[in-house]
Amino acid sequence: MQNQGLFEEQQEMATPMGFFSTFPPNNNITSCPPLGCHQSLKAFDIAAPDHHHALPTETLLLSSPKHKEHLASDFGGPRLLSLQRSSANFWAWGELNECLGSKKNGVDDHLGVREPRFCFKTMSEVDVLDDGYKWRKYGQKVVKNTQHPRSYYRCTQDNCRVKKRVERLAEDPRMVITTYEGRHVHSPSHDLDDSQTSDSQLNNFFW
DNA sequence: CGTATTTGACCAGCGC
């Protein structure tokens, strides 16, 4: 409950529009139409220039627990706030479609393909946002050209291989970049008291 | 005392 309140406070601090104007610094920023909710967000391609692997990565933004209610009424149900596709993200887009649509099972690891990865950015004084799941920190690393370390977390649930990375934006340390990799195979570890049905549906997709 | 976090070591992938 304490963390939940913290999360909401962070959302209130979020700056409408221009939210992703500087990340990644050398990357093309994609735009999306206004989202019709209280928190305006943009999606961007995070084939991160600081990551020498430059992996194709699908990036999108999800509703906070607080905004799921609004989404439920505005859009007929909780869903992604925005989504962009780049030419380099074809595979990830396909994975995402599976998440959103037919919900195929067990497609992540065969053929050695990568887990779907999602990233969002929040202005926050704390690094770890409460997303309803329990995480265990397993590493921390100072990455090149940044003064803030990157933290690595794994979902504590058995058989759930979802990971997330948390780092602060070099250009603006107030901004927290959270990158999720993989899909949860379970519900959140704590109850979100209201709108449980729709929330659990969304959480089964991502976190 | 059990669990979570910290942190140095190690490993793999990539570019030169």
Place this chain on the structure above:
DNA sequence: GCGCTGGTCAAATACG
């Protein structure tokens, strides 16, 4: 092949 870098492991440490 070598060095650099990001990601992970695991022993040590901190914390409740």
